[in-house]
Amino acid sequence: MNDLGKFAVIGAIMGALLLVGLLLQPAQTTVVEAPVAVATAEVTPAVPVVQAKSLEMLDPIYSEKAVFQDSTIRVSFDISQDTTGVETRVPFWLHNTSRGVINVLWDRCSIQLPEGNTVSVMSEEGLKYGASSTISIASACDLFDAMVPMSELTWTENGYVVSYDVLDKGIFTIVLAIERDKVTPEAPCAKQEIAPAETCGQPMLQQVQMETQPGCAMECAAGREVAYYTFRFIIR
Numbered sequence: 001m002n003d004l005g006k007f008a009v010i011g012a013i014m015g016a017l018l019l020v021g022l023l024l025q026p027a028q029t030t031v032v033e034a035p036v037a038v039a040t041a042e043v044t045p046a047v048p049v050v051q052a053k054s055l056e057m058l059d060p061i062y063s064e065k066a067v068f069q070d071s072t073i074r075v076s077f078d079i080s081q082d083t084t085g086v087e088t089r090v091p092f093w094l095h096n097t098s099r100g101v102i103n104v105l106w107d108r109c110s111i112q113l114p115e116g117n118t119v120s121v122m123s124e125e126g127l128k129y130g131a132s133s134t135i136s137i138a139s140a141c142d143l144f145d146a147m148v149p150m151s152e153l154t155w156t157e158n159g160y161v162v163s164y165d166v167l168d169k170g171i172f173t174i175v176l177a178i179e180r181d182k183v184t185p186e187a188p189c190a191k192q193e194i195a196p197a198e199t200c201g202q203p204m205l206q207q208v209q210m211e212t213q214p215g216c217a218m219e220c221a222a223g224r225e226v227a228y229y230t231f232r233f234i235i236r
Helices: 002-024 124-129
Strands: 055-059 067-069 073-077 090-096 102-105 110-112 118-123 134-137 142-149 153-156 159-162 172-181 190-195 204-209 224-235
Touching (some): 073 224, 124 142
Antiparallel strands (some): 102 134, 102 172, 172 224, 190 204
């Protein structure tokens, strides 16, 4: 009995020590980490930068804006450019400054490309809508169109497309054929009038000069003619 008592006392002491140890051990806490938000920068697609080019007229006069005017036409040329490059077409605005009707004869117009090859051109409006090879412009009226070299056209199922990066390779030349009234600007017009009868009883024709405004020579119509305008350009 004494031994059992000793074992019971020792067991009680060991149990008490174990209980004290458990009570003195700090409680374990579970730490839950909060999710960290990572900011994602939006990627903007790169926009291609197009270097704007301009068209200069070298002949028959120099014009930084590619504009020409005389007593028949006022014409302004431009280039067509996008992110791919310079299109092989020449937009223009043509104004009739004469007193009569003028005709643009497309079948007589041409363009000499920078490489030296001369080719026929067509009206862009004609390509789209099947217009004739001649278009008439009344006095003080306008035509907005574009010249397209025939050699630079490619026909597809959806129509036609033009080439790129041809006209900006050097100097190119455009020949524009305009049918107009013949003019004689050297002298004012003259008309015939019947003068009073002379002693022989026959009236006499005399030339009477028509009046003109100071500093202005009158243009006298004398049939029709075709004027060929030659323009040289460079794209810078």
